[in-house]
Each structure stands twice: as C-alpha cells, then as structure tokens.
Amino acid sequence: xxxxxxxxxxxxxxxxxxxxxxxxxxxxxxxxxxxxxxxxxxxxxxxxxxxxxxxxxxxxxxxxxxxxxxxxxxxxxxxxxxxxxxxxxxxxxxxxxxxx
Amino acid sequence: xxxxxxxxxxxxxxxxxxxxxxxxxxxxxxxxxxxxxxxxxxxxxxxxxxxxxxxxxxxxxxxxxxxxxxxxxxxxxxxxxxxxxxxxxxxxxxxxxxxxxxxxxxxxxxxxxxxxxxxxxxxxxxxxxxxxxxxxxxxxxxxxxxxxxxxxxxxxxxxxxxxxxxxxxxxxxxxxxxxxxxxxxxxxxxxxxxxxxxxxxxxxxxxxxxxxxxxxxxxxxxxxxxxxxxxxxxxxxxxxxxxxxxxxxxxxxxxxx
Numbered sequence: 001x002x003x004x005x006x007x008x009x010x011x012x013x014x015x016x017x018x019x020x021x022x023x024x025x026x027x028x029x030x031x032x033x034x035x036x037x038x039x040x041x042x043x044x045x046x047x048x049x050x051x052x053x054x055x056x057x058x059x060x061x062x063x064x065x066x067x068x069x070x071x072x073x074x075x076x077x078x079x080x081x082x083x084x085x086x087x088x089x090x091x092x093x094x095x096x097x098x099x100x
Numbered sequence: 101x102x103x104x105x106x107x108x109x110x111x112x113x114x115x116x117x118x119x120x121x122x123x124x125x126x127x128x129x130x131x132x133x134x135x136x137x138x139x140x141x142x143x144x145x146x147x148x149x150x151x152x153x154x155x156x157x158x159x160x161x162x163x164x165x166x167x168x169x170x171x172x173x174x175x176x177x178x179x180x181x182x183x184x185x186x187x188x189x190x191x192x193x194x195x196x197x198x199x200x201x202x203x204x205x206x207x208x209x210x211x212x213x214x215x216x217x218x219x220x221x222x223x224x225x226x227x228x229x230x231x232x233x234x235x236x237x238x239x240x241x242x243x244x245x246x247x248x249x250x251x252x253x254x255x256x257x258x259x260x261x262x263x264x265x266x267x268x269x270x271x272x273x274x275x276x277x278x279x280x281x282x283x284x285x286x287x288x289x290x291x292x293x294x295x296x297x298x299x300x301x302x303x304x305x306x307x308x309x310x311x312x313x314x315x316x317x318x319x320x321x322x323x324x325x326x327x328x329x330x331x332x333x334x335x336x337x338x339x340x341x342x343x344x345x346x347x348x349x350x351x352x353x354x355x356x357x
Contacts, residue, residue, distance in 0.1 A: 009321045009333065015239035017321075021337035022233055 038078035040098075041091040042071040068095040111140050112173050144172045147182040148189060152212045154269045155193070155205060167196060183220050187213065204260035204280050211262050211297070214254040214288040218295045221252030226344035241351060243318025247311050248348035249340065252290035255305035259283045263299035291343040298339065303331025308340075 009017075042065070065085040073081065073091070081091040085098035103121050110116040110133075118133045126132070145168040149156045156164040171192045177185045190213060193199055194206035235242060256262070263286040264278055285305040287298045298304075307324035315323070324331040340346050 009243065009318055009325075011239040011242055014242040014317060014321065014333070015236050017333035018232065018242065018337055019236055020334045021341055022229055022236075024334075024338040025229055025341040 036073060036078055036093060037070040038073040038081060038091040038093065039070045039095050040065050040067045040083040040086045041073065041078070041081045042066065042069050065098075067092075067098045070095070108176070111137050112176050114141070114169075141169060141172060144177065144185065145169065148172075148186050151183070151186055151216045152189065152209055154212055154266055155209050157269055158202060158205060158208065158265075159199065163198070167193070167199065170196075183216060189213070204258070204262055204265065207256065207258040207260055207262045208265060210258075211256055211266050211286060211288070214256060214286075215295045215297065218252035218254060218288050218290045221250070221290055224250045224347040226250075226341075227346050227349055229341060231349065232341065232346070235349070235351070243316060244351075245317045246314070246350040247317060247340075247346050248350070249308065249311055250289060250345045250347050252288070252295075253308060253312070253340075253345050254288045255308050256286045256288070257283070257302060257305055258286070261299075262286065263297055266297055267299075287339070289343055289345050291345075296343065300336075300339075301328050301330060301332075303328030304336050304339070307331065307333075307336050 065083045067085050078091040078093055079088070082089065083091045086092055086096060103119065106119040107122075110119045114137065118130045122129050122133060124132045145165055148168045148171070149164060152164075159167065171186070171189055174192065175186075175188050179185070190206045190209035193209050199205050235245060260280050261278065261282045261284040262280075263284050265280060268278055283302075285300050285302045287300050287304055287308060289296055289298075303324040306327040307320050310320035310323045311317075321331075321333045324333070324336070
C-alpha cells in the first residue's frame, strides 16, 4: 500500500461505484411511471440510451442534442426542453433527424 | 479410406474431377456428382452468409460467394453444427488478398462471430441485485470479489469503428458520415434472447477481459483504469448489471464473520 499511485481503487471507491451502478440498474423500474424518454436533449456522451442504429448504449451519443439519443426526463417536461437540432425547437418523444 | 478422402476433397473443390468408383442409379455419374457438390458448397456458403450478413453486405453477393468458396476448400467443417462453422473465417479474410482494400472487414467478421456465439451461448441467470447490494456492507472485501460473467459476454478491440459499421447495417437506411478509421472497443452480450452490441470506451473491454480471466473486481478495475484513464467503473458495472451479465459471485473467504 505504500508506493501505489492514485490509480487504485480503495474499498470506499469500489463500494461507491457498485452502489451507484446498482442505483442505475434499479432506475428504469421506478422511472417507468413518472419519467419519459426524451429525444434530442442529451448533450454529447450524456444520453441514457439509444445512440445510432443498433447500438443502444448509454453515454455513446456523438453530438450535442443528437436526435436519435434519448435521456430520461420527468414526464411532461420533454417538449419544454430546448433542443438545437429539433424542428420544434424542443425535445421530442420519438427519435428524429436533425434539421439542417 | 482413399475413396472417402478423394470424395471429400472433390466435394469441396469444383476444379477436381468426379472421384472414381461412384455409381449412379439415374443419369451420368459426373452430372449427379456435380449436383451433389453444388448443394454441399451452396449449403456451406449459405451458412457463412447467415452468420456474417454484414460482411456479405459490405462486399456484395458475388465477392462473398467466391471468398466463401475458397474458405470452404481451406477450412471444411469439422462439426455438424452449422452455427459454429466459420470460426476461422475472420482470420481467413484478414489474409485474403482481394479483401485488402477493406482493412476493417476481418474485424467486422470477428464481431459477427461474437454475435453468433453470444446468441448460442448457454443460459445463465443473473445474480439478484440485492445480493450485490449486500456486498456493500463489507466494502473491504469488494476488491477481492470475483464476478462470474454470462457466457455470452465477449469483447473486441479494433483499430476500426466496426461496432458503428455493424450498427449502421442493422437498418435498411445507412447512416451518413461513418468514420471507420477510429479505433473502437465493443462489448457483445445476450440479454434475454437478443444479442446486443455496445460501442464502449477501451477500459470496459479491458475490465471485462480481466474479470473473465479470473481477476477479482479490484485488480480488474485498476487494470481498466491503467488502460483508460477515463474508465468509469460505476458505468461499466451498471452495463453488466442492467443486462443480467453478472451470473455469480465468489466472495473471498474473509467475508464470512
């Protein structure tokens, strides 16, 4: 333990990582009722899921406000959240193609 | 024995003559044999096309057929299970001179092989998240915790963005602006009955491979952080937990009171 660099995981760090992973894992069940998938509002790499055809993966969106990436947001707030790529100017409940 | 060897060689190579000693109930033995040979080869080509649809789409039907025909001659099946046929196809493609202009083709084939393997992997049931949560009560033991992963979990590190390429070919419309020259790491797993492909940071694949080779959580996480300074252990664990990919835990003995 003496000359290890900071690039190690302490017991506390491991517990924190596992704990927050379990929280994420528990999320969709709780979220289903009062959250909705909102497309086009996530910043680059911050989407909850669905970026690019086929790769449904959290944190993989390549651009800000990517139209095929979604983020869970409280129900009713999606179409009030600004999106630079959306034709409506706000997030949408389905994937869309960015306006040119 | 000699007859069987000559027969199997001739079945796999259309250049060879009809083997001696065959008889036919109807018609010319040469033409009957040609029909049989064509069926065998076509069946194997179809099996490859079924396992490697993206490769087939990338090179086109004619190129794929001829490439597959040469592969079949070189690597005939050694098992009657067609879903495992072509395990060496990716290596063959990597050495296949005419495919040199598509340097990402071999890794695309590797990814498709992982998908087929994940689909046919044995069933295994996920550890109850509550059992994992119980481990939080003994944080000092977490570093030595061994995580058993689902047999379908596999990784691929490629100098090319083959996960993006694969994803783009899952739909009819091809997305524009695919930059294949970027290195990409991929995790393949089976969640329920569907095979899922994730483009991930390189730390994820390093982490998973370390777990699979028998390292405990602590050393595997440190290895991943060494490979990728931006490795996020929490997200990597969340990916595994949410896709039922952690199937067993083997805690170190000192956990028990």
